[in-house]
Amino acid sequence: MNERRTRPRSLSARAATSVRFAALAATLAAAAGCGGPPQSALDVEQPEGWDDELQMREAEDVNPDPSVVEIELEAKITDIELVPGAPTPVWTYNGVLPGPLIRAKVGDSIVVRFKNSLPEATSIHWHGLRLPNDMDGVPGLTQDPIPPGGEFVYEFKARDAGTYWYHPHVNSAAQVGWGLYGSIVVEDPADPEVFGDELVLVLSDMGVDENGQFLPEDTGGEFGDLFGREGNLLLVNGKILPRLKARAGKPQRWRVINAARARYYTLRLPEHTFVKLGGDNGLAERSQELGRVVLVPGERADLVFTPSDEPGTVSVLQWIPTERGFGSVYNRPREDMLEIETVDAAPVVPEPVPEFLREIEPIDITNAEELTLDLTIATETRMHEKEVVMGINDVPYWDSEPLEAAVGQTHVWNITNDTAFAHPFHLHGYFFQVLDDTRIPEWKDTVDVPANSTLRIAVDFDERPGVWMYHCHILDHADSGMMGHLFVAGEGFEKMPKVHLMH
Numbered sequence: 388m389n390e391r392r393t394r395p396r397s398l399s400a401r402a403a404t405s406v407r408f409a410a411l412a413a414t415l416a417a418a419a420g421c422g423g424p425p426q427s428a429l430d431v432e433q434p435e436g437w438d439d440e441l442q443m444r445e446a447e448d449v450n451p452d453p454s455v456v457e458i459e460l461e462a463k464i465t466d467i468e469l470v471p472g473a474p475t476p477v478w479t480y481n482g483v484l485p486g487p488l489i490r491a492k493v494g495d496s497i498v499v500r501f502k503n504s505l506p507e508a509t510s511i512h513w514h515g516l517r518l519p520n521d522m523d524g525v526p527g528l529t530q531d532p533i534p535p536g537g538e539f540v541y542e543f544k545a546r547d548a549g550t551y552w553y554h555p556h557v558n559s560a561a562q563v564g565w566g567l568y569g570s571i572v573v574e575d576p577a578d579p580e581v582f583g584d585e586l587v588l589v590l591s592d593m594g595v596d597e598n599g600q601f602l603p604e605d606t607g608g609e610f611g612d613l614f615g616r617e618g619n620l621l622l623v624n625g626k627i628l629p630r631l632k633a634r635a636g637k638p639q640r641w642r643v644i645n646a647a648r649a650r651y652y653t654l655r656l657p658e659h660t661f662v663k664l665g666g667d668n669g670l671a672e673r674s675q676e677l678g679r680v681v682l683v684p685g686e687r688a689d690l691v692f693t694p695s696d697e698p699g700t701v702s703v704l705q706w707i708p709t710e711r712g713f714g715s716v717y718n719r720p721r722e723d724m725l726e727i728e729t730v731d732a733a734p735v736v737p738e739p740v741p742e743f744l745r746e747i748e749p750i751d752i753t754n755a756e757e758l759t760l761d762l763t764i765a766t767e768t769r770m771h772e773k774e775v776v777m778g779i780n781d782v783p784y785w786d787s788e789p790l791e792a793a794v795g796q797t798h799v800w801n802i803t804n805d806t807a808f809a810h811p812f813h814l815h816g817y818f819f820q821v822l823d824d825t826r827i828p829e830w831k832d833t834v835d836v837p838a839n840s841t842l843r844i845a846v847d848f849d850e851r852p853g854v855w856m857y858h859c860h861i862l863d864h865a866d867s868g869m870m871g872h873l874f875v876a877g878e879g880f881e882k883m884p885k886v887h888l889m890h
């Protein structure tokens with residue numbers, strides 16, 4: 388009895404969902420005159436061509452060793468038709484938008500032979516991967532910028548299952564805004580089949596005029612810096628309003644990545660919920676049923692989507708304005724992102740998603756060093772022009788001194804935000820835990836710090852000394868100064884190296 392009463396709400400909600408499918412399936416089967424119990428979702432395939440419009444090119448593995456994924460990646464400008472009849476000169480990896488999907492299994496080595504064929508210097512940061520410091524892709528800190536015509540070989544291990552992404556760390560707001568991003572999936576072969584068939588969704592936006600040309604980098608001036616520039620074209624896997632096919636009751640596992648330079652995404656599909664499995668570093672401790680899913684720039688969500696519309700109907704996944712400061716929601720309409728066509732086939736019954744997913748051991752903070760990082764915004768007058776200068780503890784990154792830590796130390800950071808805007812906080816090199824009992828335990832590398840709030844995170848600097856960045860992932864904010872660096876002392880990094888911070 389007791390057990391029943393204390394059962395988590397999400398479990399019973401999920402049981403209710405299964406009942407709803409069974410009922411829908413039975414009704415439709417009866418209406419169609421074909422008796423018999425409904426089929427299990429595990430016994431049927433996704434509809435033919437279900438993800439054709441969302442397919443992304445996968446990076447070709449040129450290494451015959453099954454435990455090495457070796458790829459060639461070239462950054463170059465390629466005309467892509469986003470506005471009909473008016474091609475856009477998109478900044479791409481290998482000529483595709485988004486860049487090729489890199490797929491590996493846990494434990495694989497990844498080798499990326501990179502060539503820069505862009506007109507300006509660039510680099511690649513591997514967002515969320517625990518890699519050696521010299522592979523982190525931050526020019527001035529971990530490597531030199533890769534000049535036009537230059538090459539660089541990135542090499543690291545895929546240590547953690549999950550959904551990650553890659554993007555430049557030079558002139559980031561502009562270069563990401565022009566199309567330089569791609570996805571990385573690190574598979575865990577032990578993941579159960581009930582999570583559904585995988586679909587990677589890269590969400591981004593682009594600021595393009597009616598002739599297909601990019602809007603100027605400094606569009607909106609000071610307010611553009613302050614708000615963060617959101618593009619007018621909403622893209623899912625590089626397409627405007629693509630169509631996905633689904634079968635009622637047949638689960639799909641959506642690995643969603645927010646690759647936009649500033650836009651927050653709140654996702655909603657009428658009459659549906661999503662079961663969130665986790666995000667930044669793969670599975671959370673428990674699954675959670677959500678009516679809306681929020682992704683801040685840089686963040687990922689691992690979701691089970693179980694379609695439950697009537698066969699033969701089309702519904703639309705919507706972008707809902709998210710409150711992240713002045714101008715973010717007022718008078719802004721919802722926008723359509725992705726059409727979902729529920730094909731005309733008998734509904735099937737999904738297997739329940741387990742509630743417990745994996746153990747997340749809490750970081751021991753008994754001897755942790757406590758720091759406060761205050762996210763700050765100031766307006767300065769320079770050359771008679773007002774300029775927005777952002778910072779951490781009132782210091783923009785170009786004037787900043789490193790935070791100091793050593794391998795073996797644990798830190799607790801109190802990240803405070805008294806500004807009028809929300810900031811997605813990202814730490815390179817290490818996963819952290821948010822110290823908040825109301826959240827499901829999980830490992831994060833990017834987290835929202837809403838306006839007028841404080842967030843406490845714990846980080847364990849257990850290995851990999853070096854110099855690592857932390858910054859706001861609204862890239863216009865990072866470029867305006869809201870960025871800092873951290874020196875983790877250890878073997879090979881006894882002294883803080885000379886750095887030259889750039890963006």
Ligand SMILES: [Cu+2]
Pocket residue numbers: 809810811859860861864865869
């Ligand atoms: Cu910010």
